[in-house]
Amino acid sequence: MTIKVRALREFWCSIGFAERNFMLVKRYAGWEAVFLTYTVVSALTIGLIGVGTGDQQLVLFLVIGAVLWGYLSILFHEVSECIAWERGEGTLEYTFMAPVKRFTQLMGNALYAITYGLGRAAVQLLVCALFFGISLAGANFLTAAVVLVVSSLPFLGLGLACAVLPLLSRERGSQATHIFQASILLVSGVYYDVSVLPSWLRPFSVVSPATYTLRAMRAAVMDGVGLADVGNELLILVISGVVLIPVGFACFVLGERWAKKTGKLKIEG
Amino acid sequence: MSGKNIAPTRDEKEGLKMAAGTYERVELERELDGFLAEAMNDGRPALKVEALTKRFPRPEGKRRGFWRRRPKFAALAAVTFTVEKGEIFGFIGMNGSGKSTLIRIVSTLLMPDEGQVEVFGVDVEGNPARVRELINRVAVDAAFFKVLSGSENLRYAARLYGLSPRLARERYDGLLTRIGFDPKRLSDQIKSLSRGERQKVAAARALMTAPALLLLDEPTTGLDPRSKREVQRVIREMREEEGTTVLLTTHDMEEAERLCDRVGILHEGRIVTIGTPAELTARAGGAGTTLEDAFLKFTGAEWLGDENGA
Numbered sequence: 001m002t003i004k005v006r007a008l009r010e011f012w013c014s015i016g017f018a019e020r021n022f023m024l025v026k027r028y029a030g031w032e033a034v035f036l037t038y039t040v041v042s043a044l045t046i047g048l049i050g051v052g053t054g055d056q057q058l059v060l061f062l063v064i065g066a067v068l069w070g071y072l073s074i075l076f077h078e079v080s081e082c083i084a085w086e087r088g089e090g091t092l093e094y095t096f097m098a099p100v101k102r103f104t105q106l107m108g109n110a111l112y113a114i115t116y117g118l119g120r121a122a123v124q125l126l127v128c129a130l131f132f133g134i135s136l137a138g139a140n141f142l143t144a145a146v147v148l149v150v151s152s153l154p155f156l157g158l159g160l161a162c163a164v165l166p167l168l169s170r171e172r173g174s175q176a177t178h179i180f181q182a183s184i185l186l187v188s189g190v191y192y193d194v195s196v197l198p199s200w201l202r203p204f205s206v207v208s209p210a211t212y213t214l215r216a217m218r219a220a221v222m223d224g225v226g227l228a229d230v231g232n233e234l235l236i237l238v239i240s241g242v243v244l245i246p247v248g249f250a251c252f253v254l255g256e257r258w259a260k261k262t263g264k265l266k267i268e269g
Numbered sequence: 270m271s272g273k274n275i276a277p278t279r280d281e282k283e284g285l286k287m288a289a290g291t292y293e294r295v296e297l298e299r300e301l302d303g304f305l306a307e308a309m310n311d312g313r314p315a316l317k318v319e320a321l322t323k324r325f326p327r328p329e330g331k332r333r334g335f336w337r338r339r340p341k342f343a344a345l346a347a348v349t350f351t352v353e354k355g356e357i358f359g360f361i362g363m364n365g366s367g368k369s370t371l372i373r374i375v376s377t378l379l380m381p382d383e384g385q386v387e388v389f390g391v392d393v394e395g396n397p398a399r400v401r402e403l404i405n406r407v408a409v410d411a412a413f414f415k416v417l418s419g420s421e422n423l424r425y426a427a428r429l430y431g432l433s434p435r436l437a438r439e440r441y442d443g444l445l446t447r448i449g450f451d452p453k454r455l456s457d458q459i460k461s462l463s464r465g466e467r468q469k470v471a472a473a474r475a476l477m478t479a480p481a482l483l484l485l486d487e488p489t490t491g492l493d494p495r496s497k498r499e500v501q502r503v504i505r506e507m508r509e510e511e512g513t514t515v516l517l518t519t520h521d522m523e524e525a526e527r528l529c530d531r532v533g534i535l536h537e538g539r540i541v542t543i544g545t546p547a548e549l550t551a552r553a554g555g556a557g558t559t560l561e562d563a564f565l566k567f568t569g570a571e572w573l574g575d576e577n578g579a
C-alpha cells in the first residue's frame with residue numbers, strides 16, 4: 001500500500017471515532033439539550049453579575065470567560081475521558097485490538113471534541129450576545145479564530161496525557177483528571193484578572209495555557225487587536241502545544257504498554 | 270481472504286463505483302493476501318506459541334511492605350503449541366485455566382511475560398499493528414455501545430477496519446442471515462437484543478473483516494442449540510471458503526468435538542494434553558470414553574461425585 005492509501009485509511013478511521021461520538025450525542029439528544037441549556041444559563045448568570053455593575057465591558061469580559069472555558073473544558077474532558085468511558089462501556093478491548101494507530105484514535109476523538117465544543121460555544125455565544133445586546137462589531141474575528149485554533153493544541157496535549165490515567169488506576173485516574181481541570185479553572189483568570197490571585201497562586205497562572213488563551217481572546221474580541229498584537233500569547237500557545245501533544249501522546253503510549261503488561265485493560269470475561 | 274462471499278465485487282475492484290473508503294480496504298486485503306501467500310511459502314504456521322508465560326498478582330495476595338510486589342501466580346505457564354493454516358484448534362479447560370488470557374495475548378491486548386507468540390510469522394510484541402490486521406476476536410462478553418443500534422455499532426467497527434459502510438453492509442447482511450439473525454433487527458439498540466442475538470452480531474462484526482486468524486472466546490455461549498449450529502456452520506464455511514484459521518475456547522464438549530481438528534486441554538495454565546478429539550478420548554480410556562470424560566480425567570482427579578452419592 002502506498003503512503004497515500006495508508007493515510008486515507010487512517011483518515012477514515014479517525015472519521016469513524018468522530019462519527020461514533022456524534023451518533024451517541026444523537027442518541028442522548030434529550031440530555032444534550034439539558035446540558036446545553038445548563039451551560040447557556042450559567043453563562044447568562046455570570047454575565048448578569050457584570051450587568052449589575054453597569055459596566056458593559058465587564059459583561060463581555062465575563063461572557064468571553066464563560067464561553068471560552070466551556071469550550072476548553074469540553075475539549076479537555078472529551079479527550080481525557082475517552083478511554084475511561086470506553087472501558088465503562090466495555091468496548092475498550094475491541095477498539096484497542098483494531099488495526100488503528102493510537103494517534104488516529106486520539107485524533108478522531110479530538111476531532112469530535114473540537115467540532116462538538118465549537119458548536120456548543122457558538123450557541124452559548126449567540127444567546128449571550130442577544131440576551132445582553134452585546135455588539136461584536138469591534139471584534140477582530142480573524143484573531144479570535146486563530147486564538148481558538150492555536151489554544152486547542154495545548155489542551156489536546158493535556159487531554160492525551162490524562163486520558164491514560166484511568167488505565168493506571170481505575171478510579172483515581174478520573175478523579176485526578178477532574179481535580180486537574182478545576183485547578184486550571186482557578187488559576188487561569190477565567191472570570192477575573194490573574195493579578196487578583198494570591199501571590200502564591202500566581203506562578204501557576206503563568207504555566208497554565210488557558211491564561212494566554214483568555215488574554216488573547218479578550219484582546220481580540222474586546223479591543224479588536226490584530227494577530228501581531230497577541231503574537232506573544234500565540235507563540236506561547238504554539239510552543240506549549242508543540243511540546244504538550246508529543247509529551248501527552250508519549251505518556252499515553254507508555255501507559256498503554258504498562259496496562260497491557262499488567263492486564264489492566266481487561267474489565268471482565 | 271478473497272473468497273466468493275465477502276470479496277469486493279468486480280466493480281469495486283476496478284474502482285468504478287467505489288464508495289469512499291472502499292478502495293483502501295481492497296488495497297489492504299490485496300496486500301494481506303500477498304503477505305499470507307508468502308507466509309505459506311515459507312511454511313510459517315498460522316499461530317506459533319512458544320514457552321508462553323503470563324503471571325498476574327494473586328487476588329488475595331497482600332503487599333508485604335510498600336516496595337514489595339504482591340505475590341504472583343502463573344495464569345499461563347510455558348505454553349507451547351502451533352496451529353496450522355486452515356486449522357480449527359480448540360482449547361477446553363476449567364474456569365480460570367487461562368484460556369481467555371491466551372486469546373488476549375494473541376490479540377495483542379496483553380503482553381507476554383516470557384515466551385513468544387507469532388501470527389503468520391509476525392511477533393505479537395514486535396509488530397502488533399500487523400497482527401491486528403490479520404486477526405479478529407469474538408469475546409464472550411460481546412462488547413458493544415449498548416445505546417447505539419446494531420448497524421451503528423457495525424458501521425463504527427467497519428471504519429476501524431477500513432471497510433466502507435457500504436461494503437461492510439453487504440458483508441454483514443449476508444453473514445447475519447446465514448446465522449439466523451434478521452438484518453432488519455439491526456436498527457434496534459443493542460441493549461434491547463438478547464444475549465444470544467448480541468453474540469450473533471458480534472460474530473458478524475468479526476467475520477466481516479475476513480480475518481486470517483479468527484479468535485473465538487466461547488463464541489456460542491448463550492446461544493440456543495439451533496443458533497449454535499448455525500454459528501458453527503459459518504465458522505466451518507469460513508475455513509473452507511477463505512482458508513480462515515480458527516483458535517477457539519469453549520465449555521461445550523460437543524462443540525469441541527464437532528468443530529475442532531485438534532483440541533488442547535488447559536489446566537492451571539499448562540497444556541496437559543493436545544490432540545484430535547479421537548486421540549484425547551483414546552488417551553483417556555478408549556472405547557466408550559467421551560471428550561467430557563477426557564476433560565475430567567486431564568483436569569484433575571476423576572469426577573467422584575456420583576460414586577460418593579453427592
Ligand SMILES: Nc1ncnc2c1ncn2[C@@H]1O[C@H](COP(=O)(O)OP(=O)(O)OP(=O)(O)O)[C@@H](O)[C@H]1O
Pocket residue numbers: 262263264265266269325326344362363364365366367368369370371
Ligand atoms: N487482567 C488480569 N488481571 C489479573 N488477573 C487476571 C487477569 N486476567 C486473568 N486473570 C486471572 O488469570 C486466571 C486465568 O483467567 P482466564 O480468564 O484466562 O481464565 P479462563 O480459562 O478464560 O476462564 P473461564 O473459563 O472462566 O472463562 C484467573 O485466575 C484470572 O483471575
Ligand SMILES: [Mg+2]
Pocket residue numbers: 269368369370486
Ligand atoms: Mg474465559
